[in-house]
Every structure is written in structure tokens, then in C-alpha cells.
Amino acid sequence: MTDGGQDNELAALEKVLLDKSADPVDLPFSLLKAITGNFSEDNKIGRGGFGAVYKGVLPSGHTIAVKKLFEQFEILDKNFACEIACLVGVKHKNTVRFLGYCSETQHVMRLYEGRSVWADVRQRLLCFEYLPKGCLADYLSDASCRLQWTTCYQIIKGICEGIHYLHQQRIIHMDLNPQNVLLDNNMVPRIADFGLSRRLSGSQSRAITDHKLGTMGHMAPEFLNNGEITFKTDIYNLGVIIMKILMGHKESSSVKEAVESWTDMFGTSNNHTSLEQVKACAKIGIECTNYYPGNRPATWFIIRGILGDVGISNWSITGDVGTSTEGQISIASKLADELKLMDGSAVTPSKLPPSTLEVEQDDGKLSQERKRKASNVSVASRVMSILHDKLLEASG
Missing domain, CATH: 1.10.510.10 (Transferase(Phosphotransferase) domain 1)
Known part of the structure; x- marks a missing residue:
């Protein structure tokens, strides 16, 4: 049996589950405790380095995954908030859907040096869509x-x-x-x-x-x-x-x-x-x-x-494509006609972005070493990174 407040929270969770455009919701610990059977072993579906994952069953029959972070790990509120902020913005067909979260302090009895004492325990949980095929x-x-x-x-x-x-x-x-x-x-x-x-x-x-x-x-x-x-x-x-x-x-x-x-x-x-x-x-x-x-x-x-x-x-x-600059440029020239930019325009050697040889910024300026690489490394060097010597050694 649920009270009126929990009914509203369950309804909000159901909405997020069914509406892919809905934003994740803040959920009470009591609700997550209820739908997971008090985080029972029967409902445990996984365990990682920072927490255990439980199956949570809603009154409608829909199932979600509830990740309960381990209490012994000191997780700063700032770090937890950053993780949630990251998850809220992630919406893609190849990322798991984030449904809700919980961050509450529970006043509970704990055994300490042989004595029962009251302690404040910070509970942090994350809720995701349930994927039945496992990992x-x-x-x-x-x-x-x-x-x-x-x-x-x-x-x-x-x-x-x-x-x-x-x-x-x-x-x-x-x-x-x-x-x-x-x-x-x-x-x-x-x-x-x-x-x-x-x-x-x-x-x-x-x-x-x-x-x-x-x-x-x-x-x-x-x-x-x-x-x-x-x-x-x-x-x-x-x-x-x-x-x-x-x-x-x-x-x-x-x-x-x-x-x-x-x-x-x-x-x-x-x-x-x-x-x-x-x-x-x-x-x-x-x-x-x-x-x-x-x-x-x-x-x-x-x-x-x-x-x-x-x-x-x-x-x-297993074939040898050659390691000389001339040989690589020849192959790269052939590839240049096949490569397309993200906007669909044809790519010429001068247009190729610094992809496989990434040029990183250093306080707004390129280091001397990066400048040298940016000016001296040909298009072939970038494209032909997929045919690095390691490939020949591993597959020869």
C-alpha cells in the first residue's frame, strides 16, 4: 500500500519511463526501497566497484534498474551532482536511459566497536531503464x-x-x-x-x-x-x-x-x-x-x-602496404576521394581534419612539438594510422 505522496512519485517515474523526452526525477529513498523489496538479494541483478544494481518493479508491472552506491565510499555531494548533471544531458539510442536519482540522509542504527549507535548514512541511488538481455x-x-x-x-x-x-x-x-x-x-x-x-x-x-x-x-x-x-x-x-x-x-x-x-x-x-x-x-x-x-x-x-x-x-x-612517405601518400590520395566531411562535401588533403593525429590546445597555443607535427605530418600519416606497424606485427 502506498500513500498519496508516493503515488504521485510513482506516477512521475512511470511518465519518465514511458516518455523518452521527459527529464529524470528526484525520488525518495522509501520508494526505491519499496520497489526493490528492501534491496533484496533476489532482486540483485549486478554488482560493480561502486555499487550494486537491483531490479525495481513498479505497480504497473514495468521494471527499472536501481543502482545503490556503496555506503563505505566517500562520495562528495559535488561529485554526485556532477555525475547526475552528466547523465541528465545524455540521450542517445546507444546509451542507457537515466530515469531518476536519490540523495538522502538516513538516521539508522549501526554496530560500532561492539555497540549499537545511531549514525547518519548518506544514501545515493541512480535509476535507469531495465535491459533484459544483460551485459x-x-x-x-x-x-x-x-x-x-x-x-x-x-x-x-x-x-x-x-x-x-x-x-x-x-x-x-x-x-x-x-x-x-x-x-x-x-x-x-x-x-x-x-x-x-x-x-x-x-x-x-x-x-x-x-x-x-x-x-x-x-x-x-x-x-x-x-x-x-x-x-x-x-x-x-x-x-x-x-x-x-x-x-x-x-x-x-x-x-x-x-x-x-x-x-x-x-x-x-x-x-x-x-x-x-x-x-x-x-x-x-x-x-x-x-x-x-x-x-x-x-x-x-x-x-x-x-x-x-x-x-x-x-x-x-597481412599485406605489406609500404612504410615510405611516397607509398603512404599514394594510398592516401586514393582515400581522399572516398572520404567525406560530416557535411557531405568532398575531402581534399588540405581539408582533412586532424583526426587520428590530434592537435591539442595548450593554453590557447600549440606547443613547438605540436606545431612541428601539424606542419610536417602529411595527410597520409593521419589516414594511414590504421595501418600502423602494430597491425602488421599482430596479423602477420
């Missing part, structure tokens, strides 16, 4: 759950488009991994868990932190070594996910083996399009995990590469 990690950890290529391609493409959207909003996710990619009923990926996200200001291109939090095996080298955060940090995470999807459940030990495995799966169907998609994703995945952030491709280039719009599919995974 991508579930499908990568079990060989029996290997996905068909059409589904894998849809997932890779969707994650790339989601990250592209976030970067357009100046948001760096910071913890992109298979557990934080949820799947809806149609296996469409939704990027979730923005707990470590950073939003950069319009003039800011990087940040430095002493708190190196994230998922081991997915964190970019420059973040692990120096605490450096840029948009290319997410690109590294993205590359790891792409390679995990391609390689499956430890069935392949190299990119070449992964491509051969998919080729065998296609069998005699002569599915040329799918094979070219696999090759394109493999090359993009490797380039995204380049050790040097400046050599990782930007999101728009990744999407065009995966779609086959930049001629990637014409290159052999």
Missing part, C-alpha cells in the same frame, strides 16, 4: 553464447556511435568495458555506468588525475602511467572491446586467427560483405589500441572505417 560480458565469457556476426557487427557499430555521441558532448566515459555495455531486447547496445566519466570544458583537451580507477585490461597506457585523460582514453577501451568481440571466448590468439575463424564460420555462403566487415573491424580494433594516443583514430573515422566508407576493406590484413 555484453555475458556473451563473451561463455563459448556456447557466441553471437552471430550480424549481431556482433550491430553491437560494435552501436558502441562506436554511442562513444561518438558522448565525445560530441565533451564526455569521456573512462570505464568502457563489456560489463558496462548493456543489451536491449533487439541486442542493441547501450553504454552504461558513468560513475567515472569526465566532462571537459569547451577549451579543455585533457585532464590529469591521481585516482587511477577503472577496469584492468581496458585502461589506456597513458592513463595507467601518468593519469592522463583525453578522448583517446575511451578509444583505447573501445579497441579492446572490438578485439574481444572478434576473438570470442579464447578461441583465437591473434587477429589473423580471429579473421580465419570467422571465415570458417561463414563457410560456403560466400558472404563477402560480412568478411570485409570483420577485416575492417579487426584493423580498427588494432589501431584503437595503439600505444600512442595521438595515433588512435577519432570516432568519426572509426565509424566510417567500420562502415567501409574509407576504403579499409580494400587492404589486406
Whole structure:
């Protein structure tokens, strides 16, 4: 039984759930406690580094996901407010929908040094749409759950488009991994868990932190070594996910083996399009995990590469394309006719944006080193980053 106030709050939550244009709502702790069965173990559907996720069932029968942050973590109100502000502005088909939040202080009894004492406990919770297919990690950890290529391609493409959207909003996710990619009923990926996200200001291109939090095996080298955060940090995470999807459940030990495995799966169907998609994703995945952030491709280039719009599919995974400047310029000239700017106009070498070799601002001025690179590095160097030596070593 609910009182009148809680009925109104439930109605507001239902509205947000059904109306994708509605803004998230502030919810009382008592309501979230009620719909999750007092956060019962039976309703627990996940657990991360900062909190547990519970299934919340509304009186209408609709289900939502309620993330309850752990009490032992000291989370400043300012940080929590920043996370909410970030989530409120995120609305895309490849990001999980944010429905509501709660931040309340509860006066509760706690055991302290063998005695029961009253304590003020800050409860912080986040509410999201419930996605019944679980997370991508579930499908990568079990060989029996290997996905068909059409589904894998849809997932890779969707994650790339989601990250592209976030970067357009100046948001760096910071913890992109298979557990934080949820799947809806149609296996469409939704990027979730923005707990470590950073939003950069319009003039800011990087940040430095002493708190190196994230998922081991997915964190970019420059973040692990120096605490450096840029948009290319997410690109590294993205590359790891792409390679995990391609390689499956430890069935392949190299990119070449992964491509051969998919080729065998296609069998005699002569599915040329799918094979070219696999090759394109493999090359993009490797380039995204380049050790040097400046050599990782930007999101728009990744999407065009995966779609086959930049001629990637014409290159052999094991073939030697040459490393001389003349050879790279020749190939880049061919690509220049195929590349299009976001507004659809043709791209010439002089028009190509500094994508895979990002030129970062430093107090409004380029450093001498960046100036040198900006003036000396050809279009070929930017475009041909997808054929870095690492690709040849990994797939040769």
C-alpha cells in the first residue's frame, strides 16, 4: 500500500519511463526501497566497484534498474551532482536511459566497536531503464553464447556511435568495458555506468588525475602511467572491446586467427560483405589500441572505417602496404576521394581534419612539438594510422 505522496512519485517515474523526452526525477529513498523489496538479494541483478544494481518493479508491472552506491565510499555531494548533471544531458539510442536519482540522509542504527549507535548514512541511488538481455560480458565469457556476426557487427557499430555521441558532448566515459555495455531486447547496445566519466570544458583537451580507477585490461597506457585523460582514453577501451568481440571466448590468439575463424564460420555462403566487415573491424580494433594516443583514430573515422566508407576493406590484413612517405601518400590520395566531411562535401588533403593525429590546445597555443607535427605530418600519416606497424606485427 502506498500513500498519496508516493503515488504521485510513482506516477512521475512511470511518465519518465514511458516518455523518452521527459527529464529524470528526484525520488525518495522509501520508494526505491519499496520497489526493490528492501534491496533484496533476489532482486540483485549486478554488482560493480561502486555499487550494486537491483531490479525495481513498479505497480504497473514495468521494471527499472536501481543502482545503490556503496555506503563505505566517500562520495562528495559535488561529485554526485556532477555525475547526475552528466547523465541528465545524455540521450542517445546507444546509451542507457537515466530515469531518476536519490540523495538522502538516513538516521539508522549501526554496530560500532561492539555497540549499537545511531549514525547518519548518506544514501545515493541512480535509476535507469531495465535491459533484459544483460551485459555484453555475458556473451563473451561463455563459448556456447557466441553471437552471430550480424549481431556482433550491430553491437560494435552501436558502441562506436554511442562513444561518438558522448565525445560530441565533451564526455569521456573512462570505464568502457563489456560489463558496462548493456543489451536491449533487439541486442542493441547501450553504454552504461558513468560513475567515472569526465566532462571537459569547451577549451579543455585533457585532464590529469591521481585516482587511477577503472577496469584492468581496458585502461589506456597513458592513463595507467601518468593519469592522463583525453578522448583517446575511451578509444583505447573501445579497441579492446572490438578485439574481444572478434576473438570470442579464447578461441583465437591473434587477429589473423580471429579473421580465419570467422571465415570458417561463414563457410560456403560466400558472404563477402560480412568478411570485409570483420577485416575492417579487426584493423580498427588494432589501431584503437595503439600505444600512442595521438595515433588512435577519432570516432568519426572509426565509424566510417567500420562502415567501409574509407576504403579499409580494400587492404589486406597481412599485406605489406609500404612504410615510405611516397607509398603512404599514394594510398592516401586514393582515400581522399572516398572520404567525406560530416557535411557531405568532398575531402581534399588540405581539408582533412586532424583526426587520428590530434592537435591539442595548450593554453590557447600549440606547443613547438605540436606545431612541428601539424606542419610536417602529411595527410597520409593521419589516414594511414590504421595501418600502423602494430597491425602488421599482430596479423602477420
